[in-house]
Each structure stands twice: as structure tokens, then as C-alpha cells.
Amino acid sequence: MTVAVEPYRERPARVAGAELWTRTSEGGEFRILPDGCMDLLLMDDELYVAGPDNRAWTGSAPRGTRYAGVRFAPGAAPGFLGVPARELLNERVLLAELWSPNRARRLLDRIRSSQDHADRADALDLEVARLAEGPADGLTAQVLSSVRSGLLRGSAGVSRLAGTIGLSERQLHRRCLDAFGYGPKLLDRVLWMNVALDHARTGLPLADVAMITGYADQAHLTRDVKALTGLPPRVLIS
Incomplete structure (x- = not known):
């Protein structure tokens, strides 16, 4: 058959x-x-x-x-x-x-x-x-909004978000593990990696992808993609 x-x-x-x-x-x-x-x-x-x-x-x-x-x-x-x-x-x-x-x-x-x-x-x-129940709780929505707006980028991003929500960084981390399986920084890396790969699949040069998605440079993008997937972005795209 x-x-x-x-x-x-x-x-x-x-x-x-x-x-x-x-x-x-x-x-x-x-x-x-x-x-x-x-x-x-x-x-x-x-x-x-x-x-x-x-x-x-x-x-x-x-x-x-x-x-x-x-x-x-x-x-x-x-x-x-x-x-x-x-x-x-x-x-x-x-x-x-x-x-x-x-x-x-x-x-x-x-x-x-x-x-x-x-x-x-x-x-x-x-x-x-x-x-299914109703929409995700307010904390989940706030975390995702902060990721999408780039507010978690940089060393002080998690601290700023925790202060805005009214939690300690440890409490925020624990709540994120329950909601996403990741702490906020890893969630930020994972979601932005996928945005970058979507851009790269359109044929945009990796240096330009890195610039528009908030990576320091192409090498930073390549290191992060390889750390999360086991392969560099050019191999994944191909």
C-alpha cells in the first residue's frame, strides 16, 4: 500500500x-x-x-x-x-x-x-x-508583552519587569517556570531566536537579521541559535 x-x-x-x-x-x-x-x-x-x-x-x-x-x-x-x-x-x-x-x-x-x-x-x-478556559492570566500577558517589546533585553530587564509587576525576581522566575517552563531570560532568548529565524528564512542576510532582532551582531545570533538548537542558523535554514 x-x-x-x-x-x-x-x-x-x-x-x-x-x-x-x-x-x-x-x-x-x-x-x-x-x-x-x-x-x-x-x-x-x-x-x-x-x-x-x-x-x-x-x-x-x-x-x-x-x-x-x-x-x-x-x-x-x-x-x-x-x-x-x-x-x-x-x-x-x-x-x-x-x-x-x-x-x-x-x-x-x-x-x-x-x-x-x-x-x-x-x-x-x-x-x-x-x-479551554479563559485567556492567560495577567502576569503571563505582561511577561509576553515585555518580551515582544524588547524590554527584557539587557542585564536589568528582569529586574525592571519584576518591579513593574510587584514581585521579587525570584518570585517572577518561579511564576514563569509554572507558566512557560522557562525563566524570563530563557523565554526571551527562545522567542527572539524564532523571530530571527523567521526573518532569516526570507533570505535576509544574517547580519541584518541580528541588527533588527536585537542581537549584538551576527556572531551573537549564531552562538545563541547554536546553543538552543545544536546547529548554526545557516544549517537550520538550509
Whole structure:
């Protein structure tokens, strides 16, 4: 039997800020880069949770393995799962290990009622939206806003943010571990690395990418990407 291999596709999910994605494996190894996110995965016929990564994660799957996933926005998945992100750092676990087996099975049964792969992805999206709570808490939103605006760059960034929120740096670090799996500085590095790689994939020279994304220079960008992914940016892009 010939297995049709589908390319990676994604679109906005029903949950605010999340993405719904699908893929059928070509076989062999694959590399997933840290992005500050957590995913609920339907892999063939089972539900898994992919925790946040602080380094590139490599795995393999037979050709034809089917995936559908909801990728939550940074900080959003712990509220849905009821588990602090720090407990899932660099982990892939069955949803039934985090929820009761009966609760996880009921969710899976509702998704299984859709017969083809595309419908199952949509069913996953719909069921997650039905179970999801409201938006992330205020602290999570403040941290992400500070990252996106560049306020965490520099040696005093975390101290400024902690003072603005009214927490000590240690309290801020602990709250960030619960929400993101990372402290605020590592979250900043991971999210800005992904912004830089997105720019680099357009063909923009790395020196220009470094300048517009707040790195000291191209060498700084290359060192940080390699530290987080194991590969320099030119290799990742190619």
C-alpha cells in the first residue's frame, strides 16, 4: 500500500492564540526547535502532550505516521492541562498520565468519531476549544508583552519587569517556570531566536537579521541559535 505523505500545514485554532497543525511523516528523523509553546498531539490514535523545550528535540517516526496538534500560545497550556509547565519541560507524555485515564479516554473517543484525518484534526480543535478556559492570566500577558517589546533585553530587564509587576525576581522566575517552563531570560532568548529565524528564512542576510532582532551582531545570533538548537542558523535554514 502506498502511503500519501501530507506536508506540514497549520492554521489558527479555535482557542485564541493557538495553532492547529497537521502532518504525515515522511519517515526518518526530525528536529523540533524550542519555541516556548506546548502542544496537545493526536498521533495516529492516541493523545500526547509535548511540553516546552529548552533545546532542540529530535525524534523519528515511521513513514505514514499521522499527526494533528493544537499548539497553545506560550503560557496558555498549563491552565488547560492543570499541570505547571516546569513539570513537562523537555517531556512527551500521554495525556492519560496527566489526566485521569477515563477523562483522557472520553476526549479521545469524541475525536475518534471523525473518520478521516482532516476531520479528526478539526474534531481535536473543537474539543480543545470546548474545554479551554479563559485567556492567560495577567502576569503571563505582561511577561509576553515585555518580551515582544524588547524590554527584557539587557542585564536589568528582569529586574525592571519584576518591579513593574510587584514581585521579587525570584518570585517572577518561579511564576514563569509554572507558566512557560522557562525563566524570563530563557523565554526571551527562545522567542527572539524564532523571530530571527523567521526573518532569516526570507533570505535576509544574517547580519541584518541580528541588527533588527536585537542581537549584538551576527556572531551573537549564531552562538545563541547554536546553543538552543545544536546547529548554526545557516544549517537550520538550509
